[in-house]
Amino acid sequence: MTSTVDVGDARLAYTETGAGSPVVWLHGSGPGATGLSNFGGNLAAFPDYRNIVIDLPGWGGSPRPETDEPLIFHAADRVCRAMASLGVERAHLVGNSYGGAVAMRIAMRYPDSVDRLVLMAPGGVLPADAPPWPAGLERLFAYMAAEKPSREAMAEFVRLMVFDESLATGELIDERFESSLRVHPELPIPPNFGDLTPDLSLIGAATLLVWGREDQTVPLAWAGKILEGIPDAELRVLPHCRHWVQYERAPEFNHIVREFLQGGAAAAAEG
Template sequence: MSTLDVGDARLAYTDVGSGTPVVWLHGSGPGATGMSNFGGNLPAFEDYRNIVVDLPGWGSSPRPATDEPLIFHAAERVSRALTALGIERAHLVGNSYGGAVAMRMAMRHPDRVDRLVLMAPGGVLPVDAPAWPIGLDRLFAYMAAEKPSRAAMAEFVRLMVFDETLATESLIDERYESSLRAHPELPIPPNFGDLTPDLALIAAPTLLVWGREDQTVPLTWAPKILEGIPNAELRVLPHCRHWVQYERAPEFNHIVREFLQGGAAAAPSEG
């Protein structure tokens, strides 16, 4: 793992493979890091240059003091990181919070974004959204705990997958230990920021991927994003919750590779 100076912050990242750049942006769950979210997917993308980022305040990236909404802050630092790496344009793949960061980058820096893959992204709430879904409720409770417990982490991880046998003891241990190293000190709920007003600014072809049984960012929240982004399509995987890239890795890898190669959500023809 390497680090980049992006002005007022340092970002940790992993850079593997060669070819067209793909930037991987992780979620905001406790213990999340770029490699914990996407390390298992990278072998399927070895013909791309994969930049796997630890977003500010997670993993090995320190959290700078800021009152700016987290999505806005992170998106600008990732954009600066691409400049530092000499990358003019890239595909962006983000899940949950990372998906929101990817959307913000596509809104603010459209010339830098080729294609977007968003797995149950945050940053857009339906007007009639009810109380927090159970996954977000457990996430915020873990963040708020003075001394978070492994039992609480186990409960959180099991909510992320439909097949709870995938919530292995080693995965729970990994996420728990990571959360203790970089436990975010944030207001609860955090000030993530609202992307709703600017969805129409996203010009990039966009693929939304959702687990049908997601209990964190529910599928019922998808239509607002699908309708707001001009060139977007939605794929829904059954028997799957929030961690699509982990729980349904083979299907996810196939769908995303097809999309990045231009096999889905092609730009509309003129005529």
């Protein structure tokens, strides 16, 4: 069941499952994205963790912020406020795309609140030659810019997120389309997400990067700068997979993430 948490200037929607060490799940910025649309199919594999799945400001059940601050920076501060309100002093962070960028920003600014980081093709770090934008980002920005988004535009976007287009089901497309109409971000195109590149070396948390080899939204070629910039980072690449790693390759993703989280600070202390 979805609840809300006070973050000072708004209430963010979130869903909580399981019990144990906290894991905060942070979704991407695609049209119609919510915490559960990104991670609902993964949570059953983590019943021994306290899973807090947040709708970031402007998506899902969380209101669009009125701010000139870069979106990644704004969202990171609100996630930290949400953690404090929920009594979470320290957590693993799992972030997809935009949510991965938010997780990195938290690790840079609030290192004591972060145990381990799992980042699936995170945003916030662009190559020097962007734009032009990859096809997935072009579709994302076009959908955000549309005055009257269409279901077909959503279908085209969803099909670009997966390597196996049979996973772009009508049910999934309908769910994302209806969600996008409830909270359709009115943002400059491209949005002012913010640049994390200068501060990558500030991330002290052990970090797992997970990438789909055929990602057409945040391409694998962009991984190098992040991998080199974060001192304690490793990269896992899944073939025959695009941007939605946690959806398209859920069993492998769940196994990889569980294995990584079990090597966190708590496990080391017990050893």
